[in-house]
Amino acid sequence: MKVLIVIPAYNEQEAIKHTLTSLTQLGPDYEVIVVDDGSRDRTGEVVRAFHKRYPELKIHLVALPRNRGIGAAVQTGYLFAREKGGFEYVVQFDGDGQHDATAIPNLVQTCSDQKLDLCVGSRFLAGGQDNFRSTATRRLGISFFAALISWLSGVKVTDPTSGFRCCGPRAWRAFADRYPDDYPEPEALYWCARNRLAIGEIPVRMFERAGGVSSIRLSSGFYYMFKVTLAILVDRIRKQEKTR
Amino acid sequence: MTSTLLAALLNTDLFRVNAETMMLIGSAIAFLATLRWVRSREMREKYAVMWLLVGSLLLFCGLFPHVIMRFADQAQLSYPSAVLFIALAIIYLFSLSVSLSLSRQHRISTRLLQEIAILKYDLEQLRAASTTPVSQDSANEHA
Numbered sequence: 001m002k003v004l005i006v007i008p009a010y011n012e013q014e015a016i017k018h019t020l021t022s023l024t025q026l027g028p029d030y031e032v033i034v035v036d037d038g039s040r041d042r043t044g045e046v047v048r049a050f051h052k053r054y055p056e057l058k059i060h061l062v063a064l065p066r067n068r069g070i071g072a073a074v075q076t077g078y079l080f081a082r083e084k085g086g087f088e089y090v091v092q093f094d095g096d097g098q099h100d101a102t103a104i105p106n107l108v109q110t111c112s113d114q115k116l117d118l119c120v121g122s123r124f125l126a127g128g129q130d131n132f133r134s135t136a137t138r139r140l141g142i143s144f145f146a147a148l149i150s151w152l153s154g155v156k157v158t159d160p161t162s163g164f165r166c167c168g169p170r171a172w173r174a175f176a177d178r179y180p181d182d183y184p185e186p187e188a189l190y191w192c193a194r195n196r197l198a199i200g201e202i203p204v205r206m207f208e209r210a211g212g213v214s215s216i217r218l219s220s221g222f223y224y225m226f227k228v229t230l231a232i233l234v235d236r237i238r239k240q241e242k243t244r
Numbered sequence: 245m246t247s248t249l250l251a252a253l254l255n256t257d258l259f260r261v262n263a264e265t266m267m268l269i270g271s272a273i274a275f276l277a278t279l280r281w282v283r284s285r286e287m288r289e290k291y292a293v294m295w296l297l298v299g300s301l302l303l304f305c306g307l308f309p310h311v312i313m314r315f316a317d318q319a320q321l322s323y324p325s326a327v328l329f330i331a332l333a334i335i336y337l338f339s340l341s342v343s344l345s346l347s348r349q350h351r352i353s354t355r356l357l358q359e360i361a362i363l364k365y366d367l368e369q370l371r372a373a374s375t376t377p378v379s380q381d382s383a384n385e386h387a
Binding site: 035060061062063064065066068072075076079080083178181182223226227230231234237238 | 292
């Protein structure tokens, strides 16, 4: 069962080495693609140097010529999986060191055992840990989206903004065709729920960033809330789509 | 003479009611058109946010025309709501077409960038494979 781990990276030179090191413990079934989203720092060089030092971890570095946002970067990973073939599951994993690499096998196994199309790593399920403790405003936003998605789709979700998730073939093939641009996680999750893809969650730990800065700041928080809410509500009135 | 006639026409109650009604209808169309284009993914939510705000402003002006009248009186404009409506309608149509076009172009250019990135990766792999010296084992296999 081959698994591709997609790491979107924008100006992550400080954290990416730590992230890749945490993945070296995974077995030969796992391959990693780092999508350098037009970084202005040395992210690409750091990844290349790491690959030379740890050739046992199969790393693909795909560099977008211009910064296009996290949605386009993650979708490049799904396109890569479709183009190269042979992958069963695609895992989205942050490049900033917040995600726990030891949870990846469990995430994939849960997807496989429960025949899920999308399994999200949740820090708010019993057993999960939000080790760096998000701000109160951010937690309020997450609760709002969790309630909105659960209410509209009837599928209970607890951590819709988590970018730590495993996609089965139905989900990642659909995402290769279309994926939201900015702040994609809640919208992509709702899209799966609305189109009756099987969704699950497992508890995970999340850590403080190993370096760099978050792309969502307080100033853009209100825009984020409004844009994502609008995207979800508009998606609600779209026709159901067929997935392969 | 013409301007006097136009001013007289604009001052009739009939036109005043029509202008306000048209503003209401215009704002409803603005809302529906924006939702339709976002739904069909022809317009990005980013632009829809702006157009929904413009629609809300139009709706506000249509529902509460006295606000704009008061503003007009203070600014010493003779009949601003009709002028405002026409100006907004023209700007709206023009800018809406720009937003639609931008959304389409953004989608196309993103896909092109993604394909370029993957092709560049393939090219690097091919180059690396062609410059890697053939090992003794594989040389024997070929022999």
